[in-house]
Amino acid sequence: xxxxxxxxxxxxxxxxxxxxxxxxxxxxxxxxxxxxxxxxxxxxxxxxxxxxxxxxxxxxxxxxxxxxxxxxxxxxxxxxxxxxxxxxxxxxxxxxxxxxxxxxxxxxxxxxxxxxxxxxxxxxxxxxxxxxxxxxxxxxxxxxxxxxxxxxxxxxxxxxxxxxxxxxxxxxxxxxxxxxxxxxxxxxxxxxxxxxxxxxxxxxxxxxxxxxxxxxxxxxxxxxxxxxxxxxxxxxxxxxxxxxxxxxxxxxxxxxxxxxxxxxxxxxxxxxxxxxxxxxxxxxxxxxxxxxxxxxxxxxxxxxxxxxxxxxxxxxxxxxxxxxxxxxxxxxxxxxxxxxxxxxxxxxxxxxxxxxxxxxxxxxxxxxxxxxxxxxxx
Amino acid sequence: xxxxxxxxxxxxxxxxxxxxxxxxxxxxxxxxxxxxxxxxxxxxxxxxxxxxxxxxxxxxxxxxxxxxxxxxxxxxxxxxxxxxxxxxxxxxxxxxxxxxxxxxxxxxxxxxxxxxxxxxxxxxxxxxxxxxxxxxxxxxxxxxxxxxxxxxxxxxxxxxxxxxxxxxxxxxxxxxxxxxxxxxxxxxxxxxxxxxxxxxxxxxxxxxxxxxxxxxxxxxxxxxxxxxxxxxxxxxxxxxxxxxxxxxxxxxxxxxxxxxxxxxxxxxxxxxxxxxxxxxxxxxxxxxxxxxxxxxxxxxxxxxxxxxxxxxxxxxxxxxxxxxxxxxxxxxxxxxxxxxxxxxxxxxxxxxxxxxxxxxxxxxxxxxxxxxxxxxxxxxxxxxxxxxxxxxxxxxxxxxxxxxxxxxxxxxxxxxxxxxxxxxxxxxxxxxxxxxxxxxxxxxxxxxxxxxxxxxxxxxxxxxxxxxxxxxxxxxxxxxxxxxxxxxxxxxxxxxxxxxxxxxxxxxxxxxxxxxxxxxxxxxxxxxxxxxxxxxxxxxxxxxxxxxxxxxxxx
Numbered sequence: 001x002x003x004x005x006x007x008x009x010x011x012x013x014x015x016x017x018x019x020x021x022x023x024x025x026x027x028x029x030x031x032x033x034x035x036x037x038x039x040x041x042x043x044x045x046x047x048x049x050x051x052x053x054x055x056x057x058x059x060x061x062x063x064x065x066x067x068x069x070x071x072x073x074x075x076x077x078x079x080x081x082x083x084x085x086x087x088x089x090x091x092x093x094x095x096x097x098x099x100x101x102x103x104x105x106x107x108x109x110x111x112x113x114x115x116x117x118x119x120x121x122x123x124x125x126x127x128x129x130x131x132x133x134x135x136x137x138x139x140x141x142x143x144x145x146x147x148x149x150x151x152x153x154x155x156x157x158x159x160x161x162x163x164x165x166x167x168x169x170x171x172x173x174x175x176x177x178x179x180x181x182x183x184x185x186x187x188x189x190x191x192x193x194x195x196x197x198x199x200x201x202x203x204x205x206x207x208x209x210x211x212x213x214x215x216x217x218x219x220x221x222x223x224x225x226x227x228x229x230x231x232x233x234x235x236x237x238x239x240x241x242x243x244x245x246x247x248x249x250x251x252x253x254x255x256x257x258x259x260x261x262x263x264x265x266x267x268x269x270x271x272x273x274x275x276x277x278x279x280x281x282x283x284x285x286x287x288x289x290x291x292x293x294x295x296x297x298x299x300x301x302x303x304x305x306x307x308x309x310x311x312x313x314x315x316x317x318x319x320x321x322x323x324x325x326x327x328x329x330x331x332x333x334x335x336x337x338x339x340x341x342x343x344x345x346x347x348x349x350x351x352x353x354x355x356x357x358x359x360x361x362x363x364x365x366x367x368x369x370x371x372x373x374x375x376x377x378x
Numbered sequence: 379x380x381x382x383x384x385x386x387x388x389x390x391x392x393x394x395x396x397x398x399x400x401x402x403x404x405x406x407x408x409x410x411x412x413x414x415x416x417x418x419x420x421x422x423x424x425x426x427x428x429x430x431x432x433x434x435x436x437x438x439x440x441x442x443x444x445x446x447x448x449x450x451x452x453x454x455x456x457x458x459x460x461x462x463x464x465x466x467x468x469x470x471x472x473x474x475x476x477x478x479x480x481x482x483x484x485x486x487x488x489x490x491x492x493x494x495x496x497x498x499x500x501x502x503x504x505x506x507x508x509x510x511x512x513x514x515x516x517x518x519x520x521x522x523x524x525x526x527x528x529x530x531x532x533x534x535x536x537x538x539x540x541x542x543x544x545x546x547x548x549x550x551x552x553x554x555x556x557x558x559x560x561x562x563x564x565x566x567x568x569x570x571x572x573x574x575x576x577x578x579x580x581x582x583x584x585x586x587x588x589x590x591x592x593x594x595x596x597x598x599x600x601x602x603x604x605x606x607x608x609x610x611x612x613x614x615x616x617x618x619x620x621x622x623x624x625x626x627x628x629x630x631x632x633x634x635x636x637x638x639x640x641x642x643x644x645x646x647x648x649x650x651x652x653x654x655x656x657x658x659x660x661x662x663x664x665x666x667x668x669x670x671x672x673x674x675x676x677x678x679x680x681x682x683x684x685x686x687x688x689x690x691x692x693x694x695x696x697x698x699x700x701x702x703x704x705x706x707x708x709x710x711x712x713x714x715x716x717x718x719x720x721x722x723x724x725x726x727x728x729x730x731x732x733x734x735x736x737x738x739x740x741x742x743x744x745x746x747x748x749x750x751x752x753x754x755x756x757x758x759x760x761x762x763x764x765x766x767x768x769x770x771x772x773x774x775x776x777x778x779x780x781x782x783x784x785x786x787x788x789x790x791x792x793x794x795x796x797x798x799x800x801x802x803x804x805x806x807x808x809x810x811x812x813x814x815x816x817x818x819x820x821x822x823x824x825x826x827x828x829x830x831x832x833x834x835x836x837x838x839x840x841x842x843x844x845x846x847x848x849x850x851x852x853x854x855x856x857x858x859x860x861x862x863x864x865x866x867x868x869x870x871x872x873x874x875x876x877x878x879x880x881x882x883x884x885x886x887x888x889x890x891x892x893x894x895x896x897x898x899x900x901x902x903x904x905x906x907x908x909x910x911x912x913x914x915x916x917x918x919x920x921x922x923x924x925x926x927x928x929x930x931x932x933x
Contacts, residue, residue: 080731157912161919166670166730167874170866171912177863178908181901296863300738307735340746347739351732352725 020315020359021232025225031057032221036214054213058285060325061220065227065278067305067321068314069271072231074303075312076240077267078247080165083172084275085298086179087147091276092283092293093183094146096196097130098139099207099284103200116198117191127189136203143280144273151272152265159261159268164250173296180294195290202284213285220281224318227274232314234270243267304343307350310357320357416443420467420485423453424460428505435508439515447519447528449485454512458485459499470499517547526557533560537567545571566591570599582622589626592634592773600627637774642892648781650888651788652850655843656865657872657880658795663836664874666812667829668730669723672737674865675858676744677715677837681707681844682853683748686757697762700845707841714744715837719830741858749855756852765849784846791842792881798835799877808832867911873921883922 015022035057038049066088073079100115109119113126132138154175158168186192205212234240245253246260254260283289301324309320324346331339354360419438423431435453438446452458452469459470461482468482468491481493504512520532536544548564555561569584585603588596603614603623614620656678663671671677684707689699718740726733765783768776799805807828810818819825847857868887872879887907894903918924 078731080734154912157916161916163915163919166664166734167870167915167919169731169734170670170870171915174863174867174908174911178905182905185901300735303735304739337746337750340742340749344739344742344746347742348722348736351736351739352722355732 018232020313021228024228024315024318028221028225032218035217039210039214051210051213054217055285056329058213058217058220059282060322061217061224062278062282062285063302063305063325064318064321065220065224065281066275066302067309067317068224068227068231069274069278070302071306071309071311071314071317072235072274073267073271074306075314075317076235076247077243077264078250079264079268080169080303081172081268081271082169082296082299082303083174083176084272084302085296086172086176086294087151087272087275088279088282088298089179089183089289089291089293090146090150091143091279092289093190093196093279094133094139094142094276095280095283096199096289097133097142097190098136099199099202100191100196101130101134102202103198106200107198115191115196117186117194118189121186129189140280143276147272147276147279148269151269155265155268159264173299176294176299177296180291180296183291183294191290193291195288195292196283197288197290199284199287207284207287216281216285220285223277223281227277228314228318231270231274234267235314239263301343304347304350306357308346308354308357310359313357313359316357316359319359323358416441416445417486420449423458423502424465424467428503428508431502431504432508432511435512435515439519443486445486445488447516447523448483448488450512450516450519452485453502453504454509454516456501456504458502460502461494462498462500467502468494473501514543514547517544521547521551521555526560529555529557529560530563533563533567537563537570540567540571562591566593566596570596573599573603578616578619581619585619585622585626589629592630592637594773597627597630597634600630634774637772641775641777642896643889644777645781646889646892647785647885648778648850648888649892650885651781651785652843652846652861653865653868653888654788654881654884655791655846656840656861657868657884658792658877659836659839659843660865660869661836661872661874661877661880662795662799662808662839663833664869665876666808666832667723667727669726669733669737669833670730670866671718671833671836672734672862673718673741673744674737674837674840675860675862676741676748677711677840677858678844678847678861679748679853679855679858680711680714680744681841682759682848682857683752683757683844684710684841685759685845685848686752686853689760696760697764699760700762700765700849703845704842707845708838709841711841711844712834712838715840716830716834718837719833723833724826724829745855745858752855754855756854759848759853761849780849784849787842787846791839792877795835795839796877804828804831867908869921871911871914871921873923876921876923879921879923 015025035049035054038047039051039054041048043050066084069087070081070084073081103115105112107116107119109116111119114123118126133142154172158171163171182188183190183195184193190196199207201207202212202216207213235243242253242258242263245256245258246263250260279289279293302321305321305324306317307320308324309318310316327342328339331342350357416438419434419441423434426434435450438449448469449458455473457470457473459468459480459482460466461468467485469485469488470480470482472480474480475496477496479493479495480499482491483489484491517532517536520528523529523532533548536548545568548568552561552564552568555564565587569587572580572584573588575581585600588600600623604620604627605613607613612620614623656674659677660671660674663669663674685699685703688703688706689696692699692702718737722736722740723733726736761780765780768778769782770776797805799808807818807823808831810821810823811825811828811832815825818828844857847861851857851860864887865884868880868883871887872881872883890910891903891907894906897903898906915921
C-alpha cells in the first residue's frame with residue numbers, strides 16, 4: 001500500500017488519484033509510438049499493421065471519444081442523451097464539406113466549384129452555407145460551432161423547461177431522427193442519401209498517402225487524450241462537484257441555490273463539441289459520411305459502449321467503446337447473424353448484472369478515485 | 379318473387395312491344411315452331427342465323443324471365459357458349475380465350491355447373507346489327523331491373539359512350555326511375571348530352587343541374603366551356619353560357635376542396651388511430667411502472683407476424699383470419715411482455731434509464747429472432763374482402779374500409795381498456811400502484827403481480843396494434859422501428875401515463891402530419907412535427923395531460 005502511495009505522489013497533479021487515467025495515457029502513448037513503427041514494417045512481417053487495421057483502429061478511437069462525451073453527461077450528470085450521434089455526424093459533415101471542396105476539378109463532372117452531387121442535381125451556384133468551407137480553419141471552426149450551437153439551442157430549450165429523465169432521452173432521439181430525415185433530402189444541399197465520399201486531399205496532401213493516414217491516426221490519439229484530460233479536469237473541478245450533485249439530487253441542488261440549468265447546459269455543449277471533433281476525425285479516416293450516421297440506433301449503441309465499460313469513470317467509456325466495437329467487427333465479419341443477438345444480450349446483461357460496467361469488476365483496492373467520482377445507478 | 383318477376387315483366391313489356399313490328403316478319407319467316415319455354419329459347423340460339431337470333435333475343439326479353447338479362451349480356455360479351463359433348467348452351471363466366479378452361483353457369487338457373495376446357499366450347503356468334511340490338515335490349519332490361527345497383531351500373535355503362543339512342547332511352551326511363559342515385563346519374567348524363575345541343579335554355583338548365591355534381595368528368599366538361607382557344611377567343615361563343623359555366627365550376631371546385639379536406643382528415647384519423655393503439659400500450663406501462671419500453675415496437679411487430687402466421691395456417695378463411703389474429707396477437711405479444719417483465723424489468727425498478735437500455739436490447743433480440751425465423755424479407759398480409767374496398771360517400775369523397783375499421787377498432791380497444799381500468803379489480807389495483815406503489819403494497823396489493831399483468835396488457839395492446847398495422851403496410855422486421863419513434867412522440871405530446879393524452883395526442887399527430895404532407899412532402903412533414911413537438915414541450919414539459927398530484931412530484 002505504501003509503495004503505491006509514494007508512486008502516486010511522484011506523479012503530476014493531474015494523474016494523482018487517477019489510476020485508470022494513468023493507464024489510459026500510458027496505453028495511448030504506447031499506441032502513438034508503436035502503431036507508426038508497426039506500419040513501417042515490411043508487409044511480409046507478421047507484426048505488420050495493414051492500412052485496413054490502421055483505419056479500423058482510428059475509427060475505434062473516434063468512437064472512444066464519442067463514448068467519452070456521452071459518459072461525461074450520462075455518468076456524471078445523469079443526462080441520458082440518445083442523440084449524440086447527431087453531434088458526431090454534424091462534426092463529420094463539417095469536415096466532409098471541407099474535403100468535398102478540396103476535390104476541385106477531380107470530380108466526375110470536373111466542376112471547379114460545385115461538388116458532383118450538386119452538378120448532378122443541376123444546381124448552378126454554391127449554396128450560401130457552403131461558403132468558407134474551402135478554408136481549413138473555417139471548417140475547423142464549424143466542426144466546433146455546428147454541434148456546439150445545436151447543443152446550446154437544444155439544451156437551452158430542453159433544460160430551461162426542465163425536461164428530464166426519459167423525456168429528455170426521447171426528445172434527443174427525436175432530434176437525431178429529425179436530422180437524419182433532413183439530411184436524407186437531396187435539396188438540403190448535403191448530398192442526400194449518398195452523403196459525401198470520394199475525398200482526395202486534406203491540407204494539400206493526398207488522403208490515401210500512408211503518411212497522411214498515420215498523421216490522422218496520431219491526431220486522433222492526441223485528441224482522445226486531450227478530451228480525457230479536459231473532461232476529467234472539468235469534472236474534478238468545483239463545477240464538477242455541482243454536476244455530480246445534480247445527478248444525485250437535482251431538486252436539492254437547485255434548492256441549495258445552484259443554477260442547475262446552466263451547469264447542465266454547458267456540460268451538454270462541451271460534450272457535444274467533443275462528439276463533433278470525434279466526428280471530424282472520423283470522416284477523413286473512414287472516407288465517407290452519410291445520413292445513416294444520424295440513425296437513432298447509433299446513439300443508443302454509444303450508450304451501451306459506455307455502460308459496458310463502466311459509467312462515470314471516463315476511461316471505462318473508452319475501454320467499452322474499444323471492446324464493443326472490436327466485438328462488432330469480429331461478429332459482423334464471422335457471424336453476422338449473431339451480432340444483433342449479442343448486442344441485445346449485451347444491453348440486457350450489462351444493465352442487469354454489471355451496473356458499473358467492466359470497470360466495476362476490478363478489486364476494491366484499485367479505487368482511489370472511487371469516493372470522488374463515485375457512480376450511482378441513474 | 380312472383381311480384382318481382384311481374385314487375386320486371388311490366389317494365390320489359392313496353393320495350394318488347396315497341397320492337398315487335400321489326401321483329402315479327404323475321405320470326406314469321408324462319409322459326410317454324412318457336413319453343414315456348416325459356417330454356418328452349420336459349421337452346422335455339424345455338425343453330426339460329428343472325429336474323430333468327432334477333433327474334434329469339436326479342437322473345438327472351440318478352441318472356442320476362444329473371445335470367446334473360448344475364449343471358450343477353452353474355453351473348454353481347456361473347457360469353458354464351460355451346461359445349462361440344464352435349465351441345466348444351468351455357469353462360470361462361472369469362473370470355474378470355476387464353477385461359478385453358480372456363481367456368482360455366484346454367485342459363486336458366488344461373489347456378490354454376492362446373493368448368494369445361496376451352497377447346498370444347500364454341501361461342502355463339504353475333505354481328506354488328508345484332509350487337510346493336512342487343513345493346514339496346516340489355517340496357518333496356520337492365521334499366522327496368524328491380525335491383526337499383528344493376529340499373530345504376532347500366533346507366534354508367536350507357537354514359538360511357540353516349541349516343542342519340544342512349545339519350546333517348548334515358549329520357550324515356552327517367553320518368554319511371556324512383557331510386558335517387560340512379561336518377562341523379564341519369565340526369566347527369568342527360569345534362570351532359572344537353573350541353574352539346576343547340577337549345578340555349580336547355581343548356582342553361584343542364585349547367586344548373588351539373589353544378590350540383592362533383593364528378594371530375596363534369597368539372598372538365600364545364601371547364602372546357604369557359605376555356606379560351608389558343609388565339610385568345612372563347613371556345614364557347616355565348617356569354618351567358620360562359621358565365622353560368624364559370625359559376626358552376628366555382629361551386630364544384632369549392633365543394634370538391636371541402637370533401638378532399640374531409641378525406642385528408644379521415645386519412646389522418648386512420649394513421650392517428652394506429653398511433654393511438656401503439657401509444658396507449660406505452661402509456662399504461664409507463665404510467666404504472668415508469669418504464670419506457672423500447673421493445674414496444676417489436677411487440678407490435680410480433681402481432682403483425684402473428685397475423686401472417688394465422689393467415690398461412692388458414693389460407694381458405696382469410697375473412698376470419700383477422701378475427702382469429704386479434705386475440706392470438708394479444709396473447710403472443712402479451713405473454714412475451716409478461717416474460718420480459720418477469721425476467722428483466724422487475725430487476726430494474728426505479729432505474730428508468732437502465733430499463734430503457736435493457737428493453738432496447740430486447741428489441742434487438744426480437745428483431746433478429748424474427749429475421750432468423752421469417753427471413754428479412756417483407757411478408758404481405760392479405761386483406762379480407764370485407765375490409766377492402768371503399769365506401770363511396772359521393773363522387774368526391776370515398777373512405778377506405780380498412781381505415782374505417784381500424785378507427786372503429788381503436789375506439790373499441792380504447793373503450794375496453796377504460797372499462798378495465800375503471801371497473802375491474804385489476805384496474806383498481808393498477809391505478810393504486812401507479813399512484814403510490816409503496817402505499818398500495820402496504821394495503822395488501824401484490825404489486826409484482828400487478829406489474830406483470832399491466833406489462834402484459836400494454837404489450838398485448840401493442841400486438842393488436844400490429845394486427846391493425848399489418849392491414850396498412852407490409853410486415854417486416856423493421857415494422858416496429860418505423861412506428862416506435864412516432865408513438866414516443868405521441869406519448870410525450872399527450873402526457874406520459876395518460877390514456878386520454880394518448881388518444882388526443884395520437885389523433886392530433888396523425889391529422890397534422892397528414893395535413894402537412896401534401897403541402898411540404900412526407901419527410902419534411904415529419905421534421906416539422908418533430909420540431910413542433912420539441913417546441914411544444916417548452917410550454918408543457920409534461921405533455922397535454924400531465925400527471926397531477928403527489929405521484930407527479932417524485933424526482
